Structures are given as C-alpha cells and as structure tokens.
Amino acid sequence: MADGALFEVRDLCVQFATPRGRVNAVREASLEVRRGECLAVVGESGSGKSQLFLGCLGLLAAGGVVQGSARFDGQELLGPDSTPRRAALGTRVAMVFQDPMNALTPHLTIGRQLAEVVLDRGLLDAAAARARSLAVLESVGMPEPEARLRQYPHELSGGQRQRAAIAMALMTHPDLLVADEPTTALDVTVQAQVIEVLRGARDRGLAVVLITHDMGVVAGIADRVAVMYAGRIVETALARELFDSPAHPYTAALLASVPRLDTPLAGRLVGIEGQPPAPGAEPDGCAFAPRCASVLDVCHRSRPSLTSHGARSVACHAARLEAGAGR
C-alpha cells in the first residue's frame, strides 16, 4: 500500500496548549496519497481534518504541537531539520484555502502575484514567469486571462478569485496540492467549475488532497476518501465503495444526512442526534458511541482500532462483526 505513495503520514498527532490544558486536535492519523490521485478528507467542523494537514506542513497556529511522521517523496517533513519542509512547501507542495479573498493580496495585480511565486524562488525570469502565469490561468479555465493579469482581486468574481488562487498554487508545477474547503464559499454553479479545474489538475498527474465536509464535492472528484471523527480517521475506502456501502456507522449517518435532489421525498431528513465530544473530553471507548445507531456494549469500554479489510480500513467494533459474519 505504501509503495508509490508521494505523501505519507504516519501516526500524526496534533495538540494545542490551551488555558484548560492540552487538547488533542488530531490523534494517530495515518494516510497516503499517490500521484494522479485525489484523496478527500471529510468530516464535520472540529473533526481535525484541516489541522492534520496544517500540522504536516508546519502551519499550525501558535500553541500547536505536532508529533509523528509526514514523508513527502521520501523525505521527512517533521524531523528536527526544517530544510526539507521549507524546500517543499509552496514549491512542490501547494495549498489552496477556503476564502479566496484572503489568499490574494488586495493591492497587487493578479499578474504580479502569480509571477512573484516563481520570481521570488528564482525559478524563472520575468518573461518566462509571465508566460507561465498566462498558461496557468488558462489551465484553470479563467476567462480572458490576458486581461486578468492586469486586474486586482476585488475586480474579480468569487469564482474567478478562487481560480486565481488555484492558479497561484499551480505556478511552481507542484506535485501535491492540498485544497482546504476550496468550494465552500462559492455558489453551486461556480463550485462545479472549480471541481472541474481540480479534476483537470489531478488528471495531469498532480496528487490532490481535498479537505471538505461536502459529500457531493467528494463524489465529484475523489478517488479515495478518509473520514475523520473527533480527531481520528474512522474509515478510509475507495470513493465508490464508500458511497455504495459505508462501513462505519458515522460514514453511513453522514451520507444519509445529506439532503438529495434525486431521491423520493421521505419526509424527514436523517440527522445525527447529539454532537461530537468536546475537545479534551473524549470518552475511553469509541468517540462516536454516544451518537451511534449500531452501538454495542463494548463500544463504550474499548476504542476500536483502524483495521484493514482489503482496500478499506474501518475503526468500528460493529462493522468488524458484520464483515466477519458476511465473509
């Protein structure tokens, strides 16, 4: 499984020092991403999906501590020497954030911001940087790219800004793109365009990590999915298998709670009652047990570990019983 992985995270923990003591944002998370593959990391707010990648890339807020291993193309990013991380970040590993307005500098033209990415790193000269900017803007489907180079962020629409932010991330031809909720602030019509841009980048061989809470977006692009709950990865699977037969009760509940356009109206939506445990107050057993529909006695006492069944891993006592009974 691990061979061929471009980016490999092992037993990653992220903690924050707070006035009430240390709080675990991410616990023992492991995953890998290969070239030309899109991994979606899904979960509700506070599940740790963003902190996992901010931790890997050394971008945690003040008070954040990361433990574990994150290897990019064979090099450890979290070792005592920060050189590999600094060399990779922004050049071979690029990030796109939720709010495109905050990702762009308001007082510089789009052309200047795009060129700066390669000029500051001494990768290209000014003429080549301009040519690259144009090519990258075209590749993200920006209408009239020449004119955009001379414009400021406030002159662009939300979707155009997000495309400019993605273009900026692609300027150095990175190997890995981490997109944190890149479509959440956008309209559905624009969202569909941005998904298409990311899909195009993936098809050209880029490894894409998509952090999102929107199952519709996941279905549109992801090859594999990792589901996070209360700081832990509770299920990983191929996207198709996950949507066809979610193994973890949380995944199933998450899928069921998405209102849909294509199913008969069944009256009520299926929500998940209750809410995730507060950070720092995780129970001894499974964190999802208090909200789980298929909870067993054992779930409250012992925490299930992530166990592989072929291409799928699940952390659930009940799911393992079903798999054992079914096969």
Add this chain to the structure above:
Amino acid sequence: MTETLLRVRNLTVRFPMPRTRLLGPRPWLTAVNGVDLEIEAGRAVGLVGESGCGKSTLARAILALVAPQAGTIEWRGRPVRHDDATGLRRMRRELQVVFQDPVGSLDPRMSVGESVTEALEALEGAQAAAASRARVGSMLAEVGLDPALHARYPHELSGGQCQRAAIARALVGRPKLLVCDEAVSALDVSVQAQIVNLLADLRRRHGLALLFISHNLAVVRHLCDEVAVLYRGRVVERASAAAIFAGPRHPYTRALLAAVPDPEPAAHARACIPELRAAAAAESVAVAGCAYGPRCPLAASDCLVEAPGLEDDGGGHRTACHYARVRPTAN
C-alpha cells in the same frame, strides 16, 4: 380560504454606487427588479439563486430593513410604510427572521435564555413578558435546547445549538411568517438535517409560514411547498416545489439544478453539463433583453432585445423565458 400574509408587488430596490467620474451621473445597482411574491399563511416558499442575485435584499425589503425605490409590500392586507412606527412594530410581532451566522446573530454578552427573554420583552413589553416567562423556557425546550443550556453564553455553545436559540428567539413572539436567510448554510450536514427537521416540525405545529432563502436546492426541496428562482433581481421561475424539481423550465433553473453535486460518484461520470459551460463563459454587464441571455444555451436574437415577462402556463407554473415552453428539454 387561506389568508395571504405577504403580498409584494413590482418591488424594486436600488443602491447608489460610487460615481465613476467627478460630477458624472451616479450609477445605481438594481438589486431587486420588479419582483412579485405572495406568501399564504402556513406555506413555505423557497427563494433560490446565486450570491448577488438579490435574495437577501428582497428579504430585507420585506422585513422593512431597506426601503424600496418602487413597488408595494402589503402585510396582511395593509401596506407597509417606513414612516409608520406603530405599524412596523405590529408587523414585526408577526414577521421574524433567522440569519445565517448563528453565533454572530446572538448577543455575546447575554445568555441564550436572556436573549430569548429580551425578544419577548421587546415585542410584548416588560410586564407582559414577565407574566409569560414560562414561555421562554418552553420555547427553548421546543427547539431542543436542554434546560441546562439556557444560562449558557453563545461562545459556549455549538453552531447548531446557537441556531436553535436564534430560532427560539424568533418564534417566542409567535410570528406568522419566519424569514430564514441561509439559516442552515453555515451548519454541518448532520446538524443541518436536525435544524431542517426542527423547522418542518415547528411549521406543522404552529402553522408557521416560511420564506426560506437558500442556495442549497436539496434543502429547499425538503422544506418548501413553493419555489421562486431569482436571477439578477428578477423572478425567472415560480412554481410548486414538486413542479420545479420534477420539471424545471427556465434554462437558469435547469443549470442551477444540474450544478448541484450529487453525492453519488456514478452520477458524476455521466453528468458533464453543457449548460454550465455556457454559464462560465460570460459574467457580463447589464443587457437590454433577458438578463440570462448572455449565459443561456437557448438564447435567440429576440432574447437579447426583449426581456421576457413572468408568464403563467395556466397551472400556476410561471416562467420568464421566451423559449422555455417552445423547447422544453427533458431533464
């Protein structure tokens, strides 16, 4: 015969923009352009469209928070006038609103119980409110907030709990119409489902009418009886929710529905949306004809000259498109 609570006629709201030239004419942005809308007692009307289409401005005009340039708004048969403070207060007892940001719409220095009490006091006076103090507790219980949480402050609660408190505050005065401006958009799906179910329950129990503004079409489908689709300040399609979702007629409605990502990987393999491509091509300036013309795959030359009116097909399905009925494409 059900009562028509709200009747909006030819409503236009414009905002002044900065002058482009010193001493030049002041340009105006028309956010809402000649909108007609009725809401009957107990009905849920969904208002959908992209950001910037004027759906929030329309809601704010209905709530008398912005003054329209033209057109009329009638609340239960009486015209709403901005200079009539007594009339506005009476209307606001029956017309309440829940906003998108659940934490930001509650006072951070008041416990949620105090916030709900304050609303009751503002609507009914301090004395009447003191007499009906029990109503605050029962309202909070009704929206599913545990009594232990009533003394908590917004920052101590989750987004979903804050939104429940905001709904309790809006409903404590027993309004007839609740305006929800993207009230579930900021919530996680599992919580969103809870709040949608809560709104559906409250509607049924109290005969509450809803004006539900959302860009999430699937949620609108679950909650609403009727849908109005807004594009650039105009209603381009208006029909029962069942009719809109089963057979959208306006090309914009169809593009909007096609763009909703399906939580089903197989569906994405077959759906590559030509209407969407057209949408990407032009985000253009004001045009003389149909506002959707430059993005529209059905547009013919007359669409760019003459704006289509909202026409009824005889069955209550109204569409503003020259070609929606001539060339209905199966969805």
